Amino acid sequence: NSRALLKKQREIDSSAVAYPEDIPVAFEEGKGATVRDVDGNTYIDMFAGIGVLNVGHANPYVLEAVHEQADKLVHTVDFPSEARLELIEKLGEIAPGNLSGNSKVVFGGPTGSDAVEASIKLAKYNTKGTGLVAFRGAYHGATSGAMSITGNKKFKGNYTPLLPDVVHAPYPNPFEQNKSPQEAVDHALEEVQAIFEDPYGGLANPAGIFVEPIQGEGGVVAPPEGFLKGLRDIADDNEVPLVFDEIQSGLGRSGRWWASEWYDVTPDVMTSAKALGGTGFPLSATIYHDDLDTWGSGDHAGTYRGHVVAMRAGTRAIEYIQEHDLLAHARDLGEYIRARLRDVGESNPHIAEVRGKGLFIGAVLVDEQGHPDGEMADAIQDYCFEHGVLIWKAGRHGNVLRLLPPLVLTEELAETALDIIVDAIESVTT
Numbered sequence: 093n094s095r096a097l098l099k100k101q102r103e104i105d106s107s108a109v110a111y112p113e114d115i116p117v118a119f120e121e122g123k124g125a126t127v128r129d130v131d132g133n134t135y136i137d138m139f140a141g142i143g144v145l146n147v148g149h150a151n152p153y154v155l156e157a158v159h160e161q162a163d164k165l166v167h168t169v170d171f172p173s174e175a176r177l178e179l180i181e182k183l184g185e186i187a188p189g190n191l192s193g194n195s196k197v198v199f200g201g202p203t204g205s206d207a208v209e210a211s212i213k214l215a216k217y218n219t220k221g222t223g224l225v226a227f228r229g230a231y232h233g234a235t236s237g238a239m240s241i242t243g244n245k246k247f248k249g250n251y252t253p254l255l256p257d258v259v260h261a262p263y264p265n266p267f268e269q270n271k272s273p274q275e276a277v278d279h280a281l282e283e284v285q286a287i288f289e290d291p292y293g294g295l296a297n298p299a300g301i302f303v304e305p306i307q308g309e310g311g312v313v314a315p316p317e318g319f320l321k322g323l324r325d326i327a328d329d330n331e332v333p334l335v336f337d338e339i340q341s342g343l344g345r346s347g348r349w350w351a352s353e354w355y356d357v358t359p360d361v362m363t364s365a366k367a368l369g370g371t372g373f374p375l376s377a378t379i380y381h382d383d384l385d386t387w388g389s390g391d392h393a394g395t396y397r398g399h400v401v402a403m404r405a406g407t408r409a410i411e412y413i414q415e416h417d418l419l420a421h422a423r424d425l426g427e428y429i430r431a432r433l434r435d436v437g438e439s440n441p442h443i444a445e446v447r448g449k450g451l452f453i454g455a456v457l458v459d460e461q462g463h464p465d466g467e468m469a470d471a472i473q474d475y476c477f478e479h480g481v482l483i484w485k486a487g488r489h490g491n492v493l494r495l496l497p498p499l500v501l502t503e504e505l506a507e508t509a510l511d512i513i514v515d516a517i518e519s520v521t522t
């Protein structure tokens with residue numbers, strides 16, 4: 093049945109649709125951390141729709157409110173609704189550091205890219221600047237502004253020229269750069285500093301610094317201590333907003349509400365999407381400090397600036413995470429999963445590094461010579477699929493196994509998934 097659907101999709105759908113060719117599957121039903129395909133096979137979902145389903149598939153607490161809301165009212169553009177005000181308040185409550193209680197929210201359209209566009213516009217609006225500082229390896233989305241600050245040719249190479257005034261600095265990745273954590277941080281910060289100091293080689297009129305507090309698509313890179321703090325200082329010295337893209341890292345994925353909290357650094361602006369719409373509804377938001385709320389009515393527009401059903405789902409999902417203490421669960425289970433993968437790495441040189449925070453996990457695969465090995469990652473992903481576990485990949489070379497399970501993943505299911513992932517690694521690499 094899966095193959096028939098895939099065949100039809102290939103015939104009638106856009107050739108831009110993207111799913112791994114080796115995973116010929118069509119899904120029919122999901123519950124918690126498992127999904128079933130149209131042939132009745134069940135999988136443990138260790139990628140959660142690329143980090144969307146933090147409260148699991150078909151979360152009943154979220155869906156109860158969704159059904160209720162959908163029966164009453166679905167769309168109001170920007171007119172007030174209880175669902176909208178409730179979510180603004182909830183986001184204010186969980187916003188990090190001094191954003192908490194001092195934040196404003198502008199809802200975007202359905203995608204993370206929308207929130208990123210709004211953050212670029214907000215930074216430009218407030219500074220009257222044009223230049224954007226971003227980072228190599230970053231992924232920020234598929235629209236023109238978001239592609240401009242994305243730091244990977246693969247996603248933007250066919251669409252240049254994009255925004256003209258963007259400079260990419262290195263993102264500290266000690267393993268890839270073969271540096272100590274401190275050296276990697278110093279190097280990255282020196283480069284950012286130079287961009288501000290040298291208007292000829294850098295940006296004449298900077299508008300903001302845009303960064304993922306943990307890079308996702310770039311390979312699950314949690315930067316060493318000191319990097320985000322250093323960026324905070326540079327942004328303050330130059331009076332530009334520091335913008336954190338928390339679209340993949342936020343809403344509990346890292347075991348804190350926001351990855352920035354691990355580093356005790358509060359941004360001026362942050363973006364959220366993916367898990368924001370609860371159990372998979374499309375919604376994005378840009379959350380920013382009150383002080384930046386200088387724009388006027390209609391200065392950022394959009395028909396779907398907030399979708400009432402998705403907003404209701406979002407509030408419920410946050411409540412669910414709070415009530416079930418899923419942040420602590422994500423931290424503990426994430427530590428356990430990383431420890432088990434590191435154990436494998438002790439005796440298997442192909443696992444070069446295991447990294448991440450909470451249930452945002454990456455395992456770096458290398459060949460005999462220590463070079464990134466994307467084919468090995470493909471083969472491991474295929475093996476896992478054939479044995480009932482869905483995993484994803486990341487990194488410029490596609491050589492980082494990426495695990496982003498729902499935060500509701502139980503210890504038992506994690507154990508089963510790990511057994512299969514470890515078998516996959518051993519069988520592919522030995």
Ligand code: PMP
Nearest residue numbers: 203204205231232233308339340
């Ligand atoms: N920013 C980050 C950090 C992301 O991981 C993504 C999606 N992978 C986006 C932005 C773009 O989100 P969307 O695909 O919903 O536009």
